[in-house]
Amino acid sequence: MTPRAMNRLKIWLVVLGVFVLGCVTGAALDSVYRIKARDDRGAEHGRRNIKDVFEEMKRELSLNDQQATEIRAILDATRNEYKQLRTEIEPRYDAIRQQGRARIRALLTPEQQQKFDAQVAARDARRNEERKNGRQREMK
Numbered sequence: 001m002t003p004r005a006m007n008r009l010k011i012w013l014v015v016l017g018v019f020v021l022g023c024v025t026g027a028a029l030d031s032v033y034r035i036k037a038r039d040d041r042g043a044e045h046g047r048r049n050i051k052d053v054f055e056e057m058k059r060e061l062s063l064n065d066q067q068a069t070e071i072r073a074i075l076d077a078t079r080n081e082y083k084q085l086r087t088e089i090e091p092r093y094d095a096i097r098q099q100g101r102a103r104i105r106a107l108l109t110p111e112q113q114q115k116f117d118a119q120v121a122a123r124d125a126r127r128n129e130e131r132k133n134g135r136q137r138e139m140k
Helices: 003-044 050-060 065-106 110-139
Strands: none
Touching: 003 110, 050 065, 065 110
8 A cells, every 4th residue: 555545544533533532422422411301391390209299289189197098098009000911012112122123234335233222222321220220210
């Protein structure tokens, strides 16, 4: 390879490296922004844990002990029904998601597939973290 060709190759590798680093940085900042925006929306919509909702109801409705006990039982039962429904439905969502990913992956080159797989893994990790945090929030 001639010195000129080597220099051109080096330049292209630097440009490619800068591009990849820019993409990674942009994706990371986008993730941070989305997480922050989601948390802000949750606060705007008044998402609170079940204990806070119950305590507010108890206070504002001036519930007596019997009412409070029965309403707490209803809220707990309803939460359990939601969890059961989520458990039943999530596999269907996951199957559709996996089918779509497989169709996309089939269109990509091996290099693109690696990047796509990394993006998918990052999205799945965020989703799992959100589910984990959501369940912890419900338990409070």
